[in-house]
Amino acid sequence: MKPDTPEDLEERALRALREEGPIALPRELVPLPPPLPVPIIGGRHELAPVVAAAWPKAQAFWSRFLLLGAPVDGAASGSVAQIDLGTRQVSLDLTMIREKGLADCLEAILAHEVGHHVRYPGTLAVHARMKMLEKSLLPLKQYTLTNLFTDLMINDALRPRFEEELCRVYQSFTSTYDWKADPAFLFYLAVYEERWGRAPGSLMGAKSEEQFARAYPGYRAEAQVLGQNLFHLGPNVYTQFLYFVSVTARYVLPKGQQEPVAADPYSCGCGEPSADDWADALTPDAREREAILRARDEGWISKQNADRMSDDQVTDRRVATLPGSDDADATRVPEVMAAYYRQQAEQYLLRPPPQLRTGEATTPTALEEWEPGDALRDIDWNATLLQRGELLGAALPLKRQKVAETEGWEVPLWQPRIEIYLDVSGSMPDPRVTRNAMTLAAQVLVTGAIRAGGWARATLYSSAPVQYREWCRSETELSKFLMHYIGAGTEFPFDLLRDSVAECRGDQPIRVVITDHDFDVNYRTLPGNASIFADAVVQSPHFVLMLHAADPGWTEAYKATGAQVIAVKELNDYPAMAAALSNALFARENRVAH
Amino acid sequence: MSLTERLFGRSTGTKLDLAPVQAKLAAAVRASTTPDLELTRARLADHCRDASLLPLQTEEFDRAASVLDADGQRRLALLVSLLELEAVRTAVAQLANTWPVHQIVSSALTGLAQDTSLLTLEVLAQSEQRVEELARRFLAAIRASINGETAEDSKKRLNKLDYGRLLAEADKAKTAAAERAERLRQLQEQQEQRRGRRGKW
Numbered sequence: 001m002k003p004d005t006p007e008d009l010e011e012r013a014l015r016a017l018r019e020e021g022p023i024a025l026p027r028e029l030v031p032l033p034p035p036l037p038v039p040i041i042g043g044r045h046e047l048a049p050v051v052a053a054a055w056p057k058a059q060a061f062w063s064r065f066l067l068l069g070a071p072v073d074g075a076a077s078g079s080v081a082q083i084d085l086g087t088r089q090v091s092l093d094l095t096m097i098r099e100k101g102l103a104d105c106l107e108a109i110l111a112h113e114v115g116h117h118v119r120y121p122g123t124l125a126v127h128a129r130m131k132m133l134e135k136s137l138l139p140l141k142q143y144t145l146t147n148l149f150t151d152l153m154i155n156d157a158l159r160p161r162f163e164e165e166l167c168r169v170y171q172s173f174t175s176t177y178d179w180k181a182d183p184a185f186l187f188y189l190a191v192y193e194e195r196w197g198r199a200p201g202s203l204m205g206a207k208s209e210e211q212f213a214r215a216y217p218g219y220r221a222e223a224q225v226l227g228q229n230l231f232h233l234g235p236n237v238y239t240q241f242l243y244f245v246s247v248t249a250r251y252v253l254p255k256g257q258q259e260p261v262a263a264d265p266y267s268c269g270c271g272e273p274s275a276d277d278w279a280d281a282l283t284p285d286a287r288e289r290e291a292i293l294r295a296r297d298e299g300w301i302s303k304q305n306a307d308r309m310s311d312d313q314v315t316d317r318r319v320a321t322l323p324g325s326d327d328a329d330a331t332r333v334p335e336v337m338a339a340y341y342r343q344q345a346e347q348y349l350l351r352p353p354p355q356l357r358t359g360e361a362t363t364p365t366a367l368e369e370w371e372p373g374d375a376l377r378d379i380d381w382n383a384t385l386l387q388r389g390e391l392l393g394a395a396l397p398l399k400r401q402k403v404a405e406t407e408g409w410e411v412p413l414w415q416p417r418i419e420i421y422l423d424v425s426g427s428m429p430d431p432r433v434t435r436n437a438m439t440l441a442a443q444v445l446v447t448g449a450i451r452a453g454g455w456a457r458a459t460l461y462s463s464a465p466v467q468y469r470e471w472c473r474s475e476t477e478l479s480k481f482l483m484h485y486i487g488a489g490t491e492f493p494f495d496l497l498r499d500s501v502a503e504c505r506g507d508q509p510i511r512v513v514i515t516d517h518d519f520d521v522n523y524r525t526l527p528g529n530a531s532i533f534a535d536a537v538v539q540s541p542h543f544v545l546m547l548h549a550a551d552p553g554w555t556e557a558y559k560a561t562g563a564q565v566i567a568v569k570e571l572n573d574y575p576a577m578a579a580a581l582s583n584a585l586f587a588r589e590n591r592v593a594h
Numbered sequence: 595m596s597l598t599e600r601l602f603g604r605s606t607g608t609k610l611d612l613a614p615v616q617a618k619l620a621a622a623v624r625a626s627t628t629p630d631l632e633l634t635r636a637r638l639a640d641h642c643r644d645a646s647l648l649p650l651q652t653e654e655f656d657r658a659a660s661v662l663d664a665d666g667q668r669r670l671a672l673l674v675s676l677l678e679l680e681a682v683r684t685a686v687a688q689l690a691n692t693w694p695v696h697q698i699v700s701s702a703l704t705g706l707a708q709d710t711s712l713l714t715l716e717v718l719a720q721s722e723q724r725v726e727e728l729a730r731r732f733l734a735a736i737r738a739s740i741n742g743e744t745a746e747d748s749k750k751r752l753n754k755l756d757y758g759r760l761l762a763e764a765d766k767a768k769t770a771a772a773e774r775a776e777r778l779r780q781l782q783e784q785q786e787q788r789r790g791r792r793g794k795w
Contacts, residue, residue, distance in 0.1 A: 139785040218767030221760045228721040250771040320789045
């Protein structure tokens with residue numbers, strides 16, 4: 001504990017951490033937290049010395065310069081071993097390893113996990129892209145070939161040194177393999193048998209092999225050809241992956257219509273890609289496109305599939321297969337899409353003109369407790385983490401007090417502020433399931449303002465408005481807010497516009513309305529709307545209307561009030577739109593004096 | 595029955611180890627460069643002299659090799675390189691007691707290079723099994739049997755390795771999977787249809 005910490009701090013922190021959420025479950029219904037992973041090396045487990053000896057050798061197989069944390073026990077999620085590529089933490093299930101008599105295979109098992117970190121897939125971003133490619137060809141809910149592919153690539157690299165150990169891992173689970181539930185896994189084992197010159201059934205199990213051969217005549221020839229061709233394919237890992245999936249997919253569906261049940265005892269997973277990883281994977285990169293072309297030319301995938309994997313709707317298709325798109329967790333897809341818009345906005349960033357505002361000249365002084373109700377932006381996270389650490393800091397943050405250098409002395413503050421009105425009515429595409437250029441436009445403006453040291457806030461409207469009323473400095477926070485979709489009628493909130501103008505008085509922000517020609521109807525519905533609009537245009541340093549399918553007559557009317565109107569013709573041609581917006585904001589001066 | 599068997603009948607009784615032949619072939623595959631028939635002819639002539647055999651006339655060699663495309667010429671160079679092995683030269687010399695050299699060359703070297711068109715340099719570089727297949731075919735062509743294997747074992751192993759048969763079987767397996775592929779295609783269509791309307795844009 002640091003010396004300047006209040007005496008009751010620890011007690012208060014513990015109280016805060018113990019506080020229950022708004023809905024307190026009865027104690028017996030509260031789910032038990034998963035057991036904490038236990039460090040192995042230096043611990044008391046009987047296999048700890050074996051792991052300690054094997055770990056450096058396993059890393060050295062790939063490189064002498066790896067910086068991985070030592071393995072832990074009890075977090076391998078039902079597999080012999082696992083690596084979480086998010087944290088780069090290797091986990092072992094020592095109980096299972098001991099029960100299966102695999103203690104002398106630990107170096108191979110650990111080297112395999114390190115292989116996921118070093119080569120296949122290497123990062124969760126690559127992992128996410130593989131999953132996206134796979135979903136195009138194999139539209140199954142849970143089942144995946146991604147892990148089998150990466151395991152095969154790693155194991156083949158490990159083969160010269162660890163062939164016997166790796167085979168023993170698979171052999172130790174032979175009795176559990178149910179080829180009827182997961183035929184692709186048995187085919188996968190046949191690839192090893194053929195490529196490594198092992199007897200048929202030596203990994204699959206003799207009985208399973210016999211039955212499998214009857215059910216899938218010729219499978220061994222396919223396994224041998226796959227094993228021969230896979231490792232030499234270029235130009236990149238996606239090519240190899242597409243080839244692997246195209247062949248193995250023929251064995252995925254069990255007889256009958258049900259989804260296969262994965263039988264792989266080595267399903268080490270690699271962890272779940274982050275929202276940013278998924279967002280990045282929503283658009284195929286050049287390497288994927290190259291691989292798709294080759295897969296099409298070689299006949300591994302049909303032309304129709306190849307087109308679907310690379311046409312102008314590919315992002316929408318990928319969005320539809322995101323994890324969470326068809327399950328109960330409604331937060332996952334919007335989170336990914338928010339990250340997607342943030343990434344896309346980077347390409348079109350513009351710097352809004354800073355506005356001259358005056359404010360008191362302040363200087364940061366002492367730290368004090370942040371209390372609920374204080375502005376979030378007052379928290380000094382650096383000081384909090386330095387003084388209180390992650391645990392206490394999260395519960396009891398500190399804020400930095402600022403005092404006036406000289407009472408009443410105001411200095412100029414160049415700070416852009418943008419207020420956005422975004423139409424999310426039924427005539428607009430849902431930004432959570434497709435790329436909505438208007439949401440992207442809003443994201444570009446928000447990001448631009450915040451990156452320039454400014455603030456932003458937004459109002460989404462359809463038949464009713466939803467506001468983010470606080471001035472916000474967080475791109476992430478606002479990008480998540482922009483994922484809201486109403487999808488009903490279009491009623492521009494003129495009342496809110498009037499209130500905003502009144503509230504901001506002598507400190508007006510740039511205002512941007514992003515909508516379509518439905519705005520024209522809203523404008524003329526009530527006689528007072530035109531005057532609210534005109535007043536807002538006069539008061540705002542910039543008032544920009546981005547109108548899709550704009551009516552020329554109304555456009556002239558809006559321009560007559562002094563508003564800048566950008567007519568958006570082609571939504572997918574966003575760079576042009578961004579450039580137009582940029583011109584609208586910057587055309588007359590670099591700095592906009594208030 | 596293969597051309598070699600038709601020409602030479604069964605093994606001469608010479609027994610060779612497979613491993614060094616396969617290793618030599620693999621090394622030759624790795625070192626293989628642009629085909630150079632003149633160089634191959636010269637090397638073959640050297641090996642014949644080393645085995646106390648009269649080399650082929652230039653025209654005879656050229657006639658036998660004229661049927662080969664670029665990849666066949668590369669394969670011929672690989673096979674000729676196997677004569678660098680003392681044991682192989684001895685086996686060839688023994689075979690030459692009953693068959694003229696030009697016939698051995700046209701069947702075990704140029705003929706084999708022509709017959710194994712599926713075993714391209716690219717394929718040989720990718721797979722130890724394909725190298726083993728070519729090595730076994732060569733040993734069969736010079737009527738040598740393999741140490742540690744019965745004739746039946748060798749025949750079975752060669753049949754198992756037969757790349758042509760393998761590709762045909764893989765094709766059959768692919769055809770047999772048509773019904774499963776159709777089910778997958780239907781799933782893909784369902785997935786495509788689930789992507790509903792996305793607004794008027």
